[in-house]
Amino acid sequence: MGKMQATGFFTSLICLLLTTASFSQNQDCHCFIKGTVRDAHSGLPVVGATLLLVKSNQGVFTDAAGRYEFTGLCPGKYEIECRIIGYQSRRDTVNLTEGHEENFSLDEEEIHLKDVEITAHRTDAPISQPLTTLSGSDLARTRGQSLGESLQGITGVTMLQTGSSIAKPVIHGMHSNRVLIMNNGVRQEGQQWGSEHAPEIDPFVATRLSVVKGAAGVRYGSDAIGGVVLVEPEELPIDKPISGELNAAAFSNGRQGATSATLQGGVKGLNGFGWRAQGTLKRGGNIRTPTYFLDNTGSAERNFSLAAGYRKKGFGAEIYYSHFKTKIGIFSGSHIGSVTDLLNVIQSGEPLIKADFSYTINRPYQDVAHNLLKGEMHYHFSDGNRLKWVSAYQYDNRLEYDLHAPRNDSLATLNRAELSFRLTTLTNDIIWDHKPLAGKLSGQIGVSTLYQYNLMDGRPLIPNFDQWNIGIFGIERLVHNGWELEAGLRYDYRDLTTYRFVNRLKTTDHFVFHNASGTLGAGRNLNDRWSVRVNLGTAWRAPNVSELFSDGVHHGAAAYEQGDANLAPEKALNTIASIRYATDNLTLEVGGYYNYIRDYIYLKPQPEPILTVRGAFPYFKYNQTDATFKGVDLSADWKLSGHLSWISKLTYLRVNDVRNDAYLVMIPANRWENQLKYAWDSKGRWEKMFFALGNRWVGEQRRIPPGSDFAPPPSGYALWNAQLSGNLVFSEKKRVEVTLTVDNLLDTVYRDYLNRFRYYADDMGRNVSLRMRYVF
Amino acid sequence: MKRTNQNWNYGLIIGVAFLFMQCKSASDVTPDDENELITTVQLNFTPENTGFPTVQTFTYRDVDGDGGNAPTKFDTVSLQANTNYTLKITLLDESKNPAVDITQEVKEKSDEHLVVFTASPASLFKYTYGDTDASNLPLGLTGMVLTGTAGTGKLKVQLRHQPPISGKVQKDGTPGPGSDDVNLDFVLMVK
Structure with missing residues (x-):
């Protein structure tokens, strides 16, 4: 039973942040965070992404080269949120105090470089519907189980079983033809109508298993009734x-x-x-x-x-x-x-x-x-x-x-x-x-x-x-x-x-x-x-x-x-x-x-x-x-x-x-x-x-x-x-x-x-x- | 830019080729093939010691199998009181042409089958097995019946299918193991 990350405000791609932090010698607020936002699928810079410093309510946009910069920051812990319409939003913490020497030079050439890779994955999910994702260690702890069994730790998701070897996911009480499975971006088409027909998918192909709850017929087409x-x-x-x-x-x-x-x-x-x-x-x-x-x-x-x-x-x-x-x-x-x-x-x-x-x-x-x-x-x-x-x-x-x-x-x-x-x-x-x-x-x-x-x-x-x-x-x-x-x-x-x-x-x-x-x-x-x-x-x-x-x-x-x-x-x-x-x-x-x-x-x-x-x-x-x-x-x-x-x-x-x-x-x-x-x-x-x-x-x-x-x-x-x-x-x-x-x-x-x-x-x-x- | 357009075009050709990959048509329907279908059950009673050995046959028949049209024949088993009968059961699949004699197949697989006759009230109908399988366990395609005093009730006829499961023999002479291939409640009248 892993801790589920409820991500998912935005759709799409990967947003890669290259963050550079710099510190002043005398604790003045001269630190800055800067970097580039890239679409990891294509590797191209993303123009017009919004970067927010969560607690300070500061926001900047990326320029034509995908670059952004926050200046005048005091040392401390910051949470940056990267939002791009059409992409999934992502938060990351940048620590501007830890691990940095007091005698750090102000000179930009000598600043301590810290790469913060933020990967906000493509989900295509509607932004206003709950999306729960199982990935990384949480997913690893379900390995060896079938797709239906792997998902049942998510709230609102249960299983329809035929014995112990056949399991189908049930979302909000609905299953089979009322739940759509998108396998690597493709509608899974097996004999879903049968309650003893488990999804023909090996969960090991995935590094992310997500569940969109609720009717999502517009993006995904027919059958997306329960989720x-x-x-x-x-x-x-x-x-x-x-x-x-x-x-x-x-x-x-x-x-x-x-x-x-x-x-x-x-x-x-x-x-x-x-x-x-x-x-x-x-x-x-x-x-x-x-x-x-x-x-x-x-x-x-x-x-x-x-x-x-x-x-x-x-x-x-x-x-x-x-x-x-x-x-x-x-x-x-x-x-x-x-x-x-x-x-x-x-x-x-x-x-x-x-x-x-x-x-x-x-x-x-x-x-x-x-x-x-x-x-x-x-x-x-x-x-x-x-x-x-x-x-x-x-x-x-x-x-x-x-x-x-x-x-x-x-x-x-x-x-x-x-x-x-x-x-x-x-x-x-x-x-x-x-x-x-x-x-x-x-x-x-x-x-x-x-x-x-x-x-x-x-x-x-x-x-x-x-x-x-x-x-x-x-x-x-x-x-x-x-x-x-x-x-x-x-x-x-x-x-x-x-x-x-x-x-x-x-x-x-x-x-x-x-x-x-x-x-x-x-x-x-x-x-x-x-x-x-x-x-x-x-x-x-x-x-x-x-x-x-x-x-x-x-x-x-x-x-x-x-x-x-x-x-x-x-x-x-x-x-x-x-x-x-x-x-x-x-x-x-x-x-x-x-x-x-x-x-x-x-x-x-x-x-x-x-x-x-x-x-x-x-x-x-x-x-x-x-x-x-x-x-x-x-x-x-x-x-x-x-x-x-x-x-x-x-x-x-x-x-x-x-x-x-x-x-x-x-x-x-x-x-x-x-x-x-x-x-x-x-x-x-x-x-x-x-x-x-x-x-x-x-x-x-x-x-x-x-x-x-x-x-x-x-x-x-x-x-x-x-x-x-x-x-x-x-x-x-x-x-x-x-x-x-x-x-x-x-x-x-x-x-x-x-x-x-x-x-x-x-x-x-x-x-x-x-x-x-x-x-x- | 020119180069990428070419790539795009090749991809388009491959993708369109996908669309023409169908090789067998859904309109070629194969006829239904249900290997366990039994459409017809006949109970053949021959009275003994009467001097007139006329066979009485009582039939259940549902030629199109489960559902569809209702069974066309479901006779009342009408027998004489205090009489000895020889009872033979015939099983057919009349959905096929010619009809398949399931009785013969049951005989061949006698170690996997058991016919069970249960009357209620039990006093109406006393059944004794008249045949056995290779392991000397009862089979029930042939048997003796002694009817009781006049009365009305039910005669349950079951064909228990008891094949080995995971290599283990299931048949033990009792109705317990296996599952029903036939389970019919005939109305029984003893006059």
Whole structure:
């Protein structure tokens, strides 16, 4: 559980400050700070950036060469804030007292040089929406876990699980097609509609994982209803020496191991080039609950990514390829044939299938491969305008193997998947950032296109389809009198053609969906302690093919689910506001949201069951209603003393079906996390050492529609965890970060409402993990 | 400046080439292939010692599988009181042409299957297994039935699929392990 940095006022790039500090001999106020602001992506100076000295309210702009200068400063500690419209803002502390000799010369040639590199990364996120980023050591302490698991320390973010091996991120109670994942700037297109389809992304490709909470449909297009997950690799190391990173993680539960290596650098003798290669291996066996092993819950993963780029003056081009491949065993006790089977397992209270530890993955399992090839080009015009083009190709191949192979031996030996999905997606985005006007107004306009086709084999589940989408958008941002204002509009048009068999006849259906989205936001720093942000945003999503055409028993849920081809798109109107208070000792952030979703698509129980050869199944049909998602996210980081701090995070959510005055199913329960952290001063070669003891309390979900489930939601639970961490420093560039973590310290028996296997088995027991990260 | 424009153009060509990379069309739909589908269950009762061995057949039939059209046939099992019957079960997948005989496949994989007959009230219907698998455990494709005194109730017919899991044999002669491939509640009338 790392400390999250809530950054993110502005969008874009990197702002690099070269700071020079100088001191007078006689403590007079003749010190100055000066430097240059550069766009690290292009290396070009940034004109018109605002530099603020936070406490003194002094502000300057960068000149035509990107230079700035503060003069007449007294010695002391200063916080500089660098703000550029269209870029993410960044604060940094410059100490004008420490480490400087009294007899320092006033002469400028002899001044002490101190390079302060400030990297404010590109996020593209709306400035007025809460953005939480996991990076550096905080991210390192989640290594080895899946994307869904890595994000769950963020307030407002929970997980939807299918057993312990499949996790999807849930933002403000929404998941799957209501959460958009941007992988390296490209919309992730897998089979997101499935609750047992985890994101096909290796978190090791990223050095930053961010979550934008709330509807962000204008910038990102459809599906960004609950929020957006941004998976961002580092900028390519153009003309830099070879460097790298080695990560290793070992987990006691499942005897799982994960290792990942990254190597990167420039090319000697070739100016403007940079490259990166990265690879990950992961292997795990049967997961253990506090009292028994779960049969067939191992997993095996191997991924790699390659990137290369070239930059010269304003021009830049980049190519990126990533390959993700995983084989995940599905707990064999979760296979049920009929409602009777399910009721038997629920009544037994533990799985009927017993197991020992094993790494072997048998049926049922998923075998998923995801390939992403991305090309990007940009040109920064000398007058400040910018043109960017991103083109990406994705091929997602998902194979699902049922517990039972065909009875027929000749078919069984073929070992074909009972379900096979092959999804191919081409996306193109062209974005024009116009130059800042009067140093106040910046913005972008863009066109996004998507072409996609799906090929399906095996058991009937979803149809084949062809789909294309075009979206145009514009966002403008204004900084004036301490206010940051933002407004944007978008229009999307989607054309979907489906192909399927109905009673052995090929049937083609054609759909057109279109929608306009808007966003309006404001942010203001009231003083150096208080800041507020408000955003009103809309987002939409078209009904997905499974909602349109599902027709069959959902095994595992023991429900007969039927789609409705007349569903209308879902539209969200989200109001989100947050207040932040930050001093040296206390950081407090409170955010509230009210997300109104018109035509919310959900499975509505039908009065009559459906009779099949395996008995009668409860009958659910996709239906639409109006729903409200309202909640509060609270996080506090309080330094109780020089060593001890207390971190507290609260996630509160209430969801209502307002059209029927009812509750909705599968809404995460409220939770409260607390952590006490004791940090040491550096000892010898050890730095940044700390010990933390944490507790995660999750309530019982009591707001459920009556008669909608086979078993009541599990009762609440509290889990303890402990962490010991430190950095072993060999040189300025070489260090090893070591973290020992114990999750579920007391081996507590629990089940989570948002784990789809809660009917069958307990959740994971104690898990001791050791992580090492070597940076060179 | 001229040079960079050229780069831009090359990139454009590569990018546009991406757009024409489709090689298989979504409109070529492959027919549904559900390997475990059972559309038809037939219970064949042959009375013994009556001198008139006429077979009575009671059928459940849902040719298009789960959902879609409702089952076309779901007979009431109507039997005579205090009578001995031979009961044979036939399982078919009639969605395929020609129909697939699942009974034969169950027989071949007898060590992974168990047919279970449960009457309620139990006094209506007493079942004795008439066949076994290779491990001498009951199978249930054939069996003997002794009906009780007249009455009405339910006859639950289950085909338990009990294949080995992670290499471990599951079938132990009881209905416990595995999952249902068939689970039907026939109305039972004993006259």
